Amino acid sequence: MMITILYGTETGNAEMLAEDIAAELEADHEVTVTNLSDFAPTDFDAGTFYLMVCSTYGDGELPASAQPFAEAMAAAGAQLLGVHFAAFGLGDSEYDDTFNGGSQRLVDLMVTHGATQIGARVIHDASGPDMAEDLAFPWASEVVALACETMGEAA
Amino acid sequence: MSRAVAIVGAGPSGCYLAQALLKAEPDLAVDLIDRLPVPYGLVRYGVAPDHQGTKAVIRQFARLFERQGAQFFGNLAVDGPLLDELRANYDAVVLAAGLSADRALGIPGEDLPGVVRAGALTRALYDHPDADALPDLGRRVVLMGNGNVAIDLLRLLAKSPDELAGSDLGLAATDWLATQEIEDITIVGRSPAAAAKFDAVMVKELGKLSGVTIEVVDAGETTDPEGAKKIEALAGLSATQGGSTHITFRFGLTPIAAEGDGRVEAVRFSGPSGEETIVADSLLTAIGFEAGVEPLNRDRLITSAAEAGAGLIAPGLYATGWFRRGPRGTIPENRADAQALATRILADLAVLPDAPKPGRAVLTGRAGIVTYEGWQKIDAAETAAASADRCRRKIATRAEMLALATATKEPVE
Structure with a gap:
């Protein structure tokens, strides 16, 4: 299926993870990796499945590269009915009040504008024992399988 | 090629x-x-x-x-x-x-023993190969500076051994921290709280410390949203009570001199209500690098x-x-x-x-x-x-x- 991995990053960790996920999926799918800073709400396409990989910055906020996208979504009053996405968050539980707040904001933004979330958001803790890809690769294969069913396309 | x-x-x-x-x-x-x-x-x-x-x-x-x-x-x-x-x-x-290199304060007395610079202290704490020996800070520390480096040092000095689990703080630094008997840390900024350089999230993190009692003096007000986040984060710290290490945030004080006979004994400041002297066994400066x-x-x-x-x-x-x-x-x-x-x-x-x-x-x-x-x-x-x-x-x-x-x-x- 057509997959676009959209990443929101501040230090580059989410970008690296997005590229690693793409490398995992590329054998079976047509995968593009795009920084949210280079993506407009009008670019969404109902035939593509969107994997959103997003970190958190400052006080539970969206990372810098996702902020223009969030502003454009709000300004355009984007209508994303029929758009399917899944979300993976990067955060640091040292900051427990706002842990993974960035990816939650992104999910809320997508759902508010009518997009359909596939699977549950999975989050990684930079202060925890797991490597991000050890959580992200199983998440990606699971949500892609779910999306294939939901979106009615064979992988 | x-x-x-x-x-x-x-x-x-x-x-x-x-x-x-x-x-x-x-x-x-x-x-x-x-x-x-x-x-x-x-x-x-x-x-x-x-x-x-x-x-x-x-x-x-x-x-x-x-x-x-x-x-x-x-x-x-x-x-x-x-x-x-x-x-x-x-x-x-x-x-x-x-x-x-650590920026100097440019005040009389800053060469006294007991004046410790943040870069030198962090090199020693973080096992840098060019580090000096770890100093003795005494019971009362004045920490001059309101950037994230100052907040890092404040947090490390106030952490209990359990709170350092999972870190890479070395043996020598861990032992040193355990032998320091710091009772009071006064962290001082020249600017008002709203203009402080630290990130609000760094200040919020201090609220999780188990062994401290935090007092924030005159954080003031602002209409600037970024400044307001800082003031709000500071206000949240007043709930952090009951620990034996006392942390006091002070703002709007400009250091004039480090005073003492052979070693720092006090730091003199000028502030909105005139001059003020804070008693200190050490003066830790975290005011930037050059x-x-x-x-x-x-x-x-x-x-x-x-x-x-x-x-x-x-x-x-x-x-x-x-x-x-x-x-x-x-x-x-x-x-x-x-x-x-x-x-x-x-x-x-x-x-x-x-x-x-x-x-x-x-x-x-x-x-x-x-x-x-x-x-x-x-x-x-x-x-x-x-x-x-x-x-x-x-x-x-x-x-x-x-x-x-x-x-x-x-x-x-």
Whole structure:
């Protein structure tokens, strides 16, 4: 299926993870990796499945590269009915009040504008024992399988 | 033949620059040179040992050497003559050496024993090979400065041993912290709270400390939203009570003098309601960094730069990160700076009329160089030596680092 991995990053960790996920999926799918800073709400396409990989910055906020996208979504009053996405968050539980707040904001933004979330958001803790890809690769294969069913396309 | 780029300083700015260059042009020959035998600069020696999540960017940087063809030349200090040699052998040379000297307060008494500078203290706490001995801070500490470095030190000084689990704070620093008998820490900023340089999230983190009682004096008000976040974070700290270490936040006080007979006994300030003296056994200053006595004359290079804002010092010679901009900005800002400079360098390289220069041949095989493979041996030894409640045990001396880096894999019988 057509997959676009959209990443929101501040230090580059989410970008690296997005590229690693793409490398995992590329054998079976047509995968593009795009920084949210280079993506407009009008670019969404109902035939593509969107994997959103997003970190958190400052006080539970969206990372810098996702902020223009969030502003454009709000300004355009984007209508994303029929758009399917899944979300993976990067955060640091040292900051427990706002842990993974960035990816939650992104999910809320997508759902508010009518997009359909596939699977549950999975989050990684930079202060925890797991490597991000050890959580992200199983998440990606699971949500892609779910999306294939939901979106009615064979992988 | 590909173009060759040498980056002086393998800290976050240098590594992000290498990353941006190699992402755009994977065939470039990019070399990172560091005066230390180990890479990653302030990610290793400046980011606090209990902020391991922030150090996770090292995984990105490791890829430069492990997959993207960058080479590490550690234990090589670049002075004027070597810089000339690099410029003769590389198509572009970038200075990303940071700023390592502590700024002085410029007040009488600051040379008294008991005045401790943040850079010197963090080097000692974080096992930097050039560190001085850890000082005795006494019972009452005045901490001058309101940046994130000041907050890091405040947090570390106030943490209980349990709260350091999972960090890479070393044995000597752990023992030192346990023997300090700090009762009061007064953290002082010249500015009002709303204009403080620390991030609100760093202040909020203090509220989790178990052994402290925090008092915030006159945080004031503001209409600026960024300033309001800081004031709100400070207000949240008043609920942190009951611990034996007292932390007091003070704002709007300008230090006039460190006073004492043979050692700091008090710090005198001027403030909105006149002069005030705070009794102290030590004065810890965390007011920023500057170029020190270094083999490269940073200040002269930057003031004479052709286009300082764009990072161009002279044709083929560039600067990025703190070395260019001064000691402001965290890891993401230095990433953005490095990405902008990478765009500029690539544009300049694209129109260079000369044939590509030979690059790393001028460095390869030099005596004492630590390669990336050498660093991997040090890294493996540090990780293997970690105790149960630490993620790493840093090797603190150059001699031990070099011995490990140059050791052959199999012991010779």
